[in-house]
Amino acid sequence: MGMTKLGRAGAPAIRCDKVEVSIKKKKVLNQVAFEVGAGCLAGLLGPNGAGKSTLLRLLTGLLPPDSGSVELFGAPAGPDRLAEVSFLPDRGQLPVYLSAGEWLGFAARLYPDWSRARERELTAKLEVDPARRIGSMSRGEEARLQLLTCLSREAPLLILDEPFTGVDLLSRERIASAVVGEMADGERTFLIATHDIREMEHLFDSIVLLGDGTVKAAYEVEALRESGRSVESCYREVFA
Amino acid sequence: MKKLTEDPLFALEWSSSRLFLPFSVRNAAVWAAFLAIVVIGVGLFLPDDITPESLFACGAAMIAIIGFSIGLGSALTQRENPWKDWWLTMPHSREALVRAKLLAMILTVGSFAAGIWLACVLIAAVRAQSGVYWTDPGTAGRLPGDMLAYALAYAAEAPICASLGLSLLGMYSGYRRWLLLPLAALFLPLYGMISAVLSPNAAVQRAVSAEAFFYGACAALLVAAPLCKGVVRFVAGYGMPELARHRSNGLLTRKRKETVSQARFKANGTGFRALFGFERSRYRHFSSSSPARVLYVMLVLAAAAGGCFAVAQPQGILNLIMGLTMATAWAPSIVLSLVTQTDANRRRLVWWIALPFRRRTLLLARWTAVWATVLKGAAGLLAAMIAGAAVRWGIGGSVPVLWNRDGHTALYVAVSLLAMGLLLSGITLAYPAAYRNAWTAWLILPVTSGAAIAPIFASRWLVTERVLAGEVGPEQWRTAAIVAAAALALGGAGLALGAKWLHLYLTNTQDAAQRLRGAGRSRGRPLV
Numbered sequence: 001m002g003m004t005k006l007g008r009a010g011a012p013a014i015r016c017d018k019v020e021v022s023i024k025k026k027k028v029l030n031q032v033a034f035e036v037g038a039g040c041l042a043g044l045l046g047p048n049g050a051g052k053s054t055l056l057r058l059l060t061g062l063l064p065p066d067s068g069s070v071e072l073f074g075a076p077a078g079p080d081r082l083a084e085v086s087f088l089p090d091r092g093q094l095p096v097y098l099s100a101g102e103w104l105g106f107a108a109r110l111y112p113d114w115s116r117a118r119e120r121e122l123t124a125k126l127e128v129d130p131a132r133r134i135g136s137m138s139r140g141e142e143a144r145l146q147l148l149t150c151l152s153r154e155a156p157l158l159i160l161d162e163p164f165t166g167v168d169l170l171s172r173e174r175i176a177s178a179v180v181g182e183m184a185d186g187e188r189t190f191l192i193a194t195h196d197i198r199e200m201e202h203l204f205d206s207i208v209l210l211g212d213g214t215v216k217a218a219y220e221v222e223a224l225r226e227s228g229r230s231v232e233s234c235y236r237e238v239f240a
Numbered sequence: 241m242k243k244l245t246e247d248p249l250f251a252l253e254w255s256s257s258r259l260f261l262p263f264s265v266r267n268a269a270v271w272a273a274f275l276a277i278v279v280i281g282v283g284l285f286l287p288d289d290i291t292p293e294s295l296f297a298c299g300a301a302m303i304a305i306i307g308f309s310i311g312l313g314s315a316l317t318q319r320e321n322p323w324k325d326w327w328l329t330m331p332h333s334r335e336a337l338v339r340a341k342l343l344a345m346i347l348t349v350g351s352f353a354a355g356i357w358l359a360c361v362l363i364a365a366v367r368a369q370s371g372v373y374w375t376d377p378g379t380a381g382r383l384p385g386d387m388l389a390y391a392l393a394y395a396a397e398a399p400i401c402a403s404l405g406l407s408l409l410g411m412y413s414g415y416r417r418w419l420l421l422p423l424a425a426l427f428l429p430l431y432g433m434i435s436a437v438l439s440p441n442a443a444v445q446r447a448v449s450a451e452a453f454f455y456g457a458c459a460a461l462l463v464a465a466p467l468c469k470g471v472v473r474f475v476a477g478y479g480m481p482e483l484a485r486h487r488s489n490g491l492l493t494r495k496r497k498e499t500v501s502q503a504r505f506k507a508n509g510t511g512f513r514a515l516f517g518f519e520r521s522r523y524r525h526f527s528s529s530s531p532a533r534v535l536y537v538m539l540v541l542a543a544a545a546g547g548c549f550a551v552a553q554p555q556g557i558l559n560l561i562m563g564l565t566m567a568t569a570w571a572p573s574i575v576l577s578l579v580t581q582t583d584a585n586r587r588r589l590v591w592w593i594a595l596p597f598r599r600r601t602l603l604l605a606r607w608t609a610v611w612a613t614v615l616k617g618a619a620g621l622l623a624a625m626i627a628g629a630a631v632r633w634g635i636g637g638s639v640p641v642l643w644n645r646d647g648h649t650a651l652y653v654a655v656s657l658l659a660m661g662l663l664l665s666g667i668t669l670a671y672p673a674a675y676r677n678a679w680t681a682w683l684i685l686p687v688t689s690g691a692a693i694a695p696i697f698a699s700r701w702l703v704t705e706r707v708l709a710g711e712v713g714p715e716q717w718r719t720a721a722i723v724a725a726a727a728l729a730l731g732g733a734g735l736a737l738g739a740k741w742l743h744l745y746l747t748n749t750q751d752a753a754q755r756l757r758g759a760g761r762s763r764g765r766p767l768v
Contacts (some may be wrong), residue, residue, distance in 0.1 A: 064743070083596035093588040097522065102505050
């Protein structure tokens, strides 16, 4: 499949071209090519084992591609671009021995683009108790704290890997609403990998469907709707 | 009683253990190659004055360490093992579950014991054949008896050490945590035993003689069965309910409060300083736990008492200084590799590696935090020792220390061990490069895993008996300078390599390794 361009015209926030990655001799990504415009909220959808997490790790510079190029805002992705990317890893863990407040104290010092005002606002919105130890939090509470960490930064690109995994309904709603709130200024770009299509369908501007390590399809959601289709129906067409 | 091979619980546990053992052609070839390397390597470098009894006793200490480590390793990883809930909910009694696990462990330790015994026999036979034991012609004649006596001792060690290691599972909370102290007192000295038993000293030779080991083994065999039964009951009664309550990736103990009234770890500065503070918070948290505090206070008291008594003899105080500073040689390397691998296994590493810092900065902050913690601990122990010595001096005890000579020796001991620690920890930084391919693994892993036996190398080449007798000259300082220069060069290379391949931790977790082994197993013949 050739290069698929999604979102506004101009310099894309994300650009992958003929990206290939093998892990332990198994090809995980094969000739992946797509673009996501700046200011978009894009969904990266696909079944388990499709290569979504690996692709996101390439975008954040955590893994280098074996071949092809990955660019963020027109320059190659890599560990030196981490100040521009706020990344929520899939089922990642924060240090269990710290309280939420202690972690946020460290995060404010560790991330140069940290916004204390945004942290205060989101702490209330996501109902995170700063005194609570991370090790005693429920999965939903910790997921909210992790999202709070990502959203309290002013990085122009936010990459969220399965933000809803193992999270209860109310926490999902809070997380989705926080993401929507962050999109209000239209300045930041979101790429969200998720299985929860129904939860996020109404939020996405565009979707990239990844299966067996290749881009199977990519759509502007508005165009899909105009043609009478939904994200879910597209997903079923491609993967069923 | 059901045959062991028909017990599905045992078969399940054994199916996991035997993946490492020489029951497949590939594993057998790896074990044979490793055995050949050990026999040739030890045969070449072992000094001529080492008796076969010392060699077998050294093997016994290694088996004890392996036995303890397998038991402790299982107890430590069980709580975070994703398989834990499946295991706990099997429709069998908890004693049956623990018994099956322990039996598989004992057989595993037994397999290692057989390998070590074979290596010792081969080394001793080759040395006897090549005339190394010419000073004591009776040595070769004693070999058959030695072989049998130590085989019995090795067999007795396997169940005792594996069960004691596994008993840790029942010591996670309550007053049972105090049992950690005797457990540590049994386990930690084993590392020192490896080199201690090699001494040609007459008292040591009496202690490691085949007769002594034979009688010791008979007594140990009598104790082994009741001890194993007791440990099975103890773990099933206390450890399993705690294991069932434990939440994966939660706090280590239930007694920790769920909330904190005020921040204990305050972030200061930005950039490297903030990163260093973040890394240090881990060790500050760990050292604030009750068992760690109790253990450290006991070590401080022991150092003070040691200083008070050892100051009566210059060699005594130098030995004590060596003991107290030895941790700087091995601890940073071990802590560094454990911490980063644990972070990867628990999915914490991805947050750390995604922090907006250069990877060299991340690694350097982690390395610095580990060193700051180790040096602080060692400094406290040395201060306690000096305080103890000062008390002795203050109450008018005789202090036959030649300050100039012994001060010089003490400085050499501390500096050389520090240089060794810097060298090992520097190489450990390159650990992720070992995941790149088999060649880099063969280069790096022996060094990083060798950190555990650093005291042996240190007492063999850096802080020898001659040094402790006060014979420190330019030759010794030259050796220390070479180690320090190597630390600087290899540490720099380790930092660069580690930073380059740091991301490989993400795809080389405990979970990934288990899946990979499982995938490999599916291609082979059935295990049960």
